[in-house]
Amino acid sequence: MLVNTPDFDKLALGEILDPIESQPANLLPMLQAIEGRYRYLPKEAMVEVALRLKIPKSRVFAVANFYKALSLTPKGERIFTVCQGTACHLRGAPSLIASLEKALGISLGQCSKDGRNGLESVNCLGACAMAPVVTVDGEVHGAMTAKKVSELI
Amino acid sequence: MRFSTPQDFNQYISSLPPSAARRLWVCGGPGCLAQGAEKLLLALRNEASKTNKDVSCQLLAVPTGCLGLCERGPMVACQPEGYVYEKVKIEDAQEIVVETLISGRPVSRLCQDPKDPTASNHPFYLPQKRLIMRRFGRINPDSFEDYLRTSGYEALLSALSIGPLEVFSRVENSGLRGRGGGGFPAGRKWRACKDAIGAPKYVLANGDEGDPGAFMNRSLMEGDPFSIIEGMTLGAYAVGASMGYIYVRHEYPLSVERLKLAIKTAENFGLLGDDILGTGFNFNLSVIEGGGAFVCGESTALMASIEGREGQPRVKYVRSVERGLWEKPTLLQNVESWANIPLIVQHGSEWFKQIGAPNNPGTKIFSLVGQVKRSGLAEMPLGSIIRTLVEDVGGGPQKGRTLKAVQTGGPSGGCLPTSALDLPLDFDSLPEAGTIMGSGGLIVMDNLSCMVDVARYFTLFLKNESCGKCLPCREGLEVAFNILDDLCCGRGQTGHSDLLVNLAQGIQDSALCGLGQSAANPVLSTIRYFREEYLEHEEGFCRAGRCQGLFLVKIDRDKCNGCGACQPVCPAGAITGREREPRTVKVEKCLGCGACLTACRFRAASTERKVAGV
Numbered sequence: 129m130l131v132n133t134p135d136f137d138k139l140a141l142g143e144i145l146d147p148i149e150s151q152p153a154n155l156l157p158m159l160q161a162i163e164g165r166y167r168y169l170p171k172e173a174m175v176e177v178a179l180r181l182k183i184p185k186s187r188v189f190a191v192a193n194f195y196k197a198l199s200l201t202p203k204g205e206r207i208f209t210v211c212q213g214t215a216c217h218l219r220g221a222p223s224l225i226a227s228l229e230k231a232l233g234i235s236l237g238q239c240s241k242d243g244r245n246g247l248e249s250v251n252c253l254g255a256c257a258m259a260p261v262v263t264v265d266g267e268v269h270g271a272m273t274a275k276k277v278s279e280l281i
Numbered sequence: 282m283r284f285s286t287p288q289d290f291n292q293y294i295s296s297l298p299p300s301a302a303r304r305l306w307v308c309g310g311p312g313c314l315a316q317g318a319e320k321l322l323l324a325l326r327n328e329a330s331k332t333n334k335d336v337s338c339q340l341l342a343v344p345t346g347c348l349g350l351c352e353r354g355p356m357v358a359c360q361p362e363g364y365v366y367e368k369v370k371i372e373d374a375q376e377i378v379v380e381t382l383i384s385g386r387p388v389s390r391l392c393q394d395p396k397d398p399t400a401s402n403h404p405f406y407l408p409q410k411r412l413i414m415r416r417f418g419r420i421n422p423d424s425f426e427d428y429l430r431t432s433g434y435e436a437l438l439s440a441l442s443i444g445p446l447e448v449f450s451r452v453e454n455s456g457l458r459g460r461g462g463g464g465f466p467a468g469r470k471w472r473a474c475k476d477a478i479g480a481p482k483y484v485l486a487n488g489d490e491g492d493p494g495a496f497m498n499r500s501l502m503e504g505d506p507f508s509i510i511e512g513m514t515l516g517a518y519a520v521g522a523s524m525g526y527i528y529v530r531h532e533y534p535l536s537v538e539r540l541k542l543a544i545k546t547a548e549n550f551g552l553l554g555d556d557i558l559g560t561g562f563n564f565n566l567s568v569i570e571g572g573g574a575f576v577c578g579e580s581t582a583l584m585a586s587i588e589g590r591e592g593q594p595r596v597k598y599v600r601s602v603e604r605g606l607w608e609k610p611t612l613l614q615n616v617e618s619w620a621n622i623p624l625i626v627q628h629g630s631e632w633f634k635q636i637g638a639p640n641n642p643g644t645k646i647f648s649l650v651g652q653v654k655r656s657g658l659a660e661m662p663l664g665s666i667i668r669t670l671v672e673d674v675g676g677g678p679q680k681g682r683t684l685k686a687v688q689t690g691g692p693s694g695g696c697l698p699t700s701a702l703d704l705p706l707d708f709d710s711l712p713e714a715g716t717i718m719g720s721g722g723l724i725v726m727d728n729l730s731c732m733v734d735v736a737r738y739f740t741l742f743l744k745n746e747s748c749g750k751c752l753p754c755r756e757g758l759e760v761a762f763n764i765l766d767d768l769c770c771g772r773g774q775t776g777h778s779d780l781l782v783n784l785a786q787g788i789q790d791s792a793l794c795g796l797g798q799s800a801a802n803p804v805l806s807t808i809r810y811f812r813e814e815y816l817e818h819e820e821g822f823c824r825a826g827r828c829q830g831l832f833l834v835k836i837d838r839d840k841c842n843g844c845g846a847c848q849p850v851c852p853a854g855a856i857t858g859r860e861r862e863p864r865t866v867k868v869e870k871c872l873g874c875g876a877c878l879t880a881c882r883f884r885a886a887s888t889e890r891k892v893a894g895v
């Protein structure tokens with residue numbers, strides 16, 4: 129599903145894309161730059177990328193859909209990410225996910241209706257020694273328990 | 282400053298002023314950063330700036346690579362004395378500056394063993410041999426000068442005088458095997474790429490580190506980025522490549538930042554780019570940030586991703602050393618493999634072969650995590666015994682638990698039982714036992730880990746990461762996952778285990794790429810060594826107490842000392858008993874979540890089968 133955003137700003141898009149050379153190999157870097165700015169890929173931005181690179185829109189979509197770092201729907205303002213890496217799994221990540229789902233009222237991979245909170249998972253943050261790990265907007269919190277998670281909210 | 286001859290560069294190195302007499306290092310490894318290392322660093326800097334100017338030593342508290350003992354962070358080390366402090370708090374900053382930085386005395390209360398402030402006899406460090414990690418904790422990874430002061434770029438300088446052919450033969454004779462998983466002899470790939478026809482040639486570094494529960498590549502990229510760059514430069518020189526890319530995992534923004542900075546620095550000094558040190562050798566290097574897909578660690582998928590396409594593997598009827606990136610000859614190695622190259626070129630292949638085991642020379646960095654006392658990174662000679670790593674370095678299982686299995690090789694690896702603990706860690710012994718070395722992840726599991734759940738976990742991971750191109754992997758893993766899920770959720774049936782074995786072998790035999798071919802390992806290895814647990818799940822019992830509702834909890838009145846740790850964690854309020862008296866579980870209330878099993882440190886709480894009808 130592609131989403132149109134009312135506040136999409138084409139000028140800003142130029143600022144993001146202009147420094148990147150328009151060649152097909154730069155498709156992923158361009159999409160990453162857009163994701164970095166808008167936290168997802170607005171439809172107009174993907175169309176613009178296809179135009180710049182002179183490639184079919186379907187290819188942009190295929191790549192956008194393939195990589196986990198790219199999102200086709202807007203993400204929450206505040207994102208909770210639970211590590212589901214092996215070390216975190218063994219030390220209780222599944223129950224952390226359950227308690228976050230309950231507390232936020234959304235399930236994993238969703239964003240709350242008001243757009244405030246999002247709940248995601250990652251396959252390892254490379255901080256395994258502190259498992260289980262939860263990040264809030266990128267800030268890492270280690271040795272989490274259900275209780276500490278509720279304090280984060 | 283751009284050096285135009287090797288002599289200029291050499292002279293610059295020998296005229297470098299020595300580093301400060303005494304330096305404090307705050308560990309900048311992922312574990313310590315997450316435990317507040319950055320704030321601690323600021324506090325130390327702040328304290329140091331308050332000291333009188335006539336103090337002779339300078340403070341160079343700079344974030345550095347991983348010191349290894351991640352669980353006890355943030356860690357601080359002092360050079361040259363080598364004191365190691367752990368669990369350092371901001372309040373300790375003043376004392377550290379006054380005592381250690383100014384007077385050179387250890388702050389004993391921050392040392393794990395006050396009698397051994399340098400931790401050199403600590404069982405965590407004793408069995409290790411730190412070659413690739415030799416600079417960790419000794420240099421500022423962003424500092425080019427620090428790299429040079431620790432023999433950095435000596436290998437490149439000697440390479441330029443001995444010539445590309447000699448560099449190649451040193452690497453070939455060293456017997457180095459790829460550190461990214463397969464253990465493929467590097468020399469064979471180098472020779473094929475060197476002899477391949479086509480230009481330009483590419484060298485690539487695989488820093489995708491997709492294995493969950495492993496962080497050795499991350500620490501290397503963040504702890505010693507120049508060593509990877511120097512290694513790749515040597516590789517390009519030997520095989521005649523002029524372009525290179527380092528493909529870094531999306532989740533590692535700091536690695537990207539450090540590598541980019543290091544590349545820029547090397548370019549500024551004329552060690553990357555055109556006409557390196559005036560020798561006519563051109564090598565341009567850049568960093569590519571991955572898109573967050575496990576399969577992109579696979580060589581052909583990685584190249585597709587660099588070309589700007591979806592990272593889907595292809596059948597390797599043409600080897601990528603001959604036709605890889607943009608159909609040109611391409612040499613791909615893991616970042617740790619690359620970091621070995623400067624050492625080999627500098628010290629020679631004979632030196633390298635003396636380390637490690639026959640046919641498995643050198644060291645390997647392991648990331649030791651899971652249910653062990655000490656998690657962290659350990660660099661061991663290849664051929665070290667698994668037990669040494671788990672029991673000595675890692676300190677064995679946590680209190681009140683027993684060791685059950687060791688998982689190696691990431692999601693495509695396998696689980697070994699405790700009877701295999703005396704196996705050597707090398708590229709040949711592990712496959713015989715049904716697992717692989719992989720990139721060095723080693724995950725310890727104890728009696729509270731359910732092996733069926735572990736197999737389900739990895740199968741789910743691989744199912745989600747399957748790129749979907751070939752049927753056995755796409756559909757087969759889905760079915761395997763469903764069966765495993767049935768087993769873990771009480772829907773198990775007689776015969777499920779045999780069905781899984783058949784299915785897994787089918788996937789193994791017919792999948793297209795390494796992901797699918799090895800995806801059966803978690804299932805096959807757990808059934809091979811822990812079949813009993815599978816059979817119990819078929820009957821609806823989970824002895825580990827992991828699978829909800831598949832067990833009852835009993836508390837042994839003789840072992841329970843009444844500490845009460847289990848009571849508050851029980852979400853159902855099923856545990857009763859008075860202060861300092863053995864507790865009991867009310868079977869009617871118990872949800873079977875297992876929280877009390879985790880909380881009990883005295884082995885008093887254990888599982889038992891549900892009786893029919895309950």
Ligand SMILES: Cc1cc2nc3c(=O)[nH]c(=O)nc-3n(C[C@H](O)[C@H](O)[C@H](O)COP(=O)(O)O)c2cc1C
Binds near residue numbers: 491580
């Ligand atoms: C599914 C899959 C994932 C892989 N992931 C990685 C990885 O994360 N890092 C890595 O270095 N090699 C990975 N590999 C191995 C690479 O394909 C390749 O063999 C390796 O990077 C070559 O370098 P080496 O010989 O130095 O090990 C993966 C292979 C497969 C099949």
Ligand code: FES
Binds near residue numbers: 211251254256259495
């Ligand atoms: S497994 Fe969670 S950080 Fe590695």
